[in-house]
Amino acid sequence: MKKAFLVAFLVILVSTSFSQQVTDNSSKVDPSFFITHTREELITKLVGLPCGIKADDPVKVILQKLETFLYAYQPPKEFSDDVYAKAANIQALISVKQGGYGIGSVLVDASGKIIEAAHNSQIQKRRSDLHAEMTLMTNFENSSKSKKYMNLYVYKPGMIVFSSAEPCPMCFIRINTVGADTKYCTPGPEDGMVTRINCLPESWRDMALKHKNELGNCSPIMQKISHLLFYSYLLDNRGPR
Numbered sequence: 001m002k003k004a005f006l007v008a009f010l011v012i013l014v015s016t017s018f019s020q021q022v023t024d025n026s027s028k029v030d031p032s033f034f035i036t037h038t039r040e041e042l043i044t045k046l047v048g049l050p051c052g053i054k055a056d057d058p059v060k061v062i063l064q065k066l067e068t069f070l071y072a073y074q075p076p077k078e079f080s081d082d083v084y085a086k087a088a089n090i091q092a093l094i095s096v097k098q099g100g101y102g103i104g105s106v107l108v109d110a111s112g113k114i115i116e117a118a119h120n121s122q123i124q125k126r127r128s129d130l131h132a133e134m135t136l137m138t139n140f141e142n143s144s145k146s147k148k149y150m151n152l153y154v155y156k157p158g159m160i161v162f163s164s165a166e167p168c169p170m171c172f173i174r175i176n177t178v179g180a181d182t183k184y185c186t187p188g189p190e191d192g193m194v195t196r197i198n199c200l201p202e203s204w205r206d207m208a209l210k211h212k213n214e215l216g217n218c219s220p221i222m223q224k225i226s227h228l229l230f231y232s233y234l235l236d237n238r239g240p241r
């Protein structure tokens with residue numbers, strides 16, 4: 001009898017913690033999380049992640065802890081774009097570790113396969129145009145594999161540029177020009193152009209509206225990490241003075 005009680009207790013415990021995990025994963029992040037203006041705000045949010053980061057960790061240690069977490073992260077099935085978010089965040093982190101801005105991007109073909117990955121390298125290469133998406137598209141278009149996926153300078157239907165952060169006006173226009181769809185991970189209200197399609201000149205807006213432009217189906221933890229990597233320049237105030 002005692003044994004039966006124990007088994008029942010364990011079943012309840014396990015199922016409760018499982019449903020808690022699912023609930024935590026699917027709960028929406030408070031929109032205020034995605035506005036970060038100071039180093040203190042950034043550190044507080046980094047400490048709140050389940051990565052073991054402490055407020056007095058040196059930048060190198062913070063990045064190491066994020067890296068360990070990201071590489072071990074198993075994208076849950078209910079967040080269908082987390083596999084792309086993880087890959088884009090790993091790219092973003094590579095840039096941050098190099099002293100650059102934390103934005104990464106992957107190119108996904110019509111079957112859902114990642115066929116190219118890149119990160120921002122404006123600081124590293126002293127080039128104003130080297131946003132993650134620009135490097136992604138340039139590298140892809142210069143590669144031999146692109147022949148299979150392109151018609152002159154236009155991509156075949158169903159391809160997606162997936163970014164850790166919402167693409168800026170420059171990148172968004174180029175994504176539209178090549179005919180790809182746009183998806184991104186973090187919903188920062190100050191981040192990009194996709195949510196401001198109606199601000200584009202009419203013909204550019206019409207071109208943008210021919211494609212899917214949307215926030216990905218990403219978990220709260222991937223959204224948070226994308227945002228914090230994007231604003232990680234606040235850690236050491238990197239960039240032009």
Ligand SMILES: [Zn+2]
Pocket residue numbers: 131132133167168169170171172
């Ligand atoms: Zn850009």
